[in-house]
Amino acid sequence: xxxxxxxxxxxxxxxxxxxxxxxxxxxxxxxxxxxxxxxxxxxxxxxxxxxxxxxxxxxxxxxxxxxxxxxxxxxxxxxxxxxxxxxxxxxxxxxxxxxxxxxxxxxxxxxxxxxxxxxxxxxxxxxxxxxxxxxxxxxxxxxxxxxxxxxxxxxxxxxxx
Ligand SMILES: [Fe+2]
Ligand SMILES: [Fe+2]
Numbered sequence: 001x002x003x004x005x006x007x008x009x010x011x012x013x014x015x016x017x018x019x020x021x022x023x024x025x026x027x028x029x030x031x032x033x034x035x036x037x038x039x040x041x042x043x044x045x046x047x048x049x050x051x052x053x054x055x056x057x058x059x060x061x062x063x064x065x066x067x068x069x070x071x072x073x074x075x076x077x078x079x080x081x082x083x084x085x086x087x088x089x090x091x092x093x094x095x096x097x098x099x100x101x102x103x104x105x106x107x108x109x110x111x112x113x114x115x116x117x118x119x120x121x122x123x124x125x126x127x128x129x130x131x132x133x134x135x136x137x138x139x140x141x142x143x144x145x146x147x148x149x150x151x152x153x154x155x156x157x158x159x160x161x
Contacts, residue, residue: 011073011121011124012119012121014115014119015112015115015116015119015121015124016073016075018108018111018112018115018116018124018128019066019069019070019073019075019124020078020079020080021108022062022066022108022109022112022128022131023063023066023067023070023077023078023079024079024080024081024082024083025083025104025105025108026059026060026062026063026066026079027063027079027082028079028082028083028101029055029056029059029101029105030056030059030060030063031082031085032083032085032086032087032097032098032101033052033053033055033056033059033098034052034053034056035085035087036052036087036088036094036098037049037050037051037052037053037055037056039087040052045091048091055098055138058134058138062131062134063079065127065130065131066127066131069123069124069127091149092146092149095142095145095146095149096146098138098142099139099142099143099146102135102138102139102142103139105131105135105138105139106132106135106136106139109128109129109131109132109135110132112124112128112132113125113128113129113132116128
C-alpha cells in the first residue's frame, strides 16, 4: 500500500528519468541561446541578440515548469548533465545547430508523452504535451527561418528579419 502511494505521488522511475532529462535539456538550451545571443551582441547584431534572448527566456520558462512539477513530487531539481555549448560560427550555422537541439527536444517529449499515457500519469502527460507543442513550434519556426535564409542573405537582409 505504501509502495503504491509512493509511486502515485512521486511518479515511476522512468517518468522521473524523463523529468531529469528534460531539465538538463532546458538548462542546456538556455546556456546555448544565451551564448548565441551574446555572440550576436559582440558582433553588433542587436536584432539577433534580442531574438536569442527571447528564446533563452522561453526555454527558462520550460525549465521552471519542470522544476515546479518535480518540487510537487518531492524531487530535488538538479540538472547535472549540461550539454557542451556548440553555438556555430555564423548565423546560418546557428540555425542548423538550433534545429538539431529542437529536434532532440521534440523526440524526448514525444517519448515522454507516450510513456505517461501508458502509465496513466495525466499530470505529467499534460506537462510533457505542453512542452512538446512548444518545441514543435520552435522547430517549425527554425525550419521557416532556414528556408528563408538563402534568399534573405542574397538580398542582404538579416536572417532574423
Ligand atoms: Fe524548451
Ligand atoms: Fe525549444
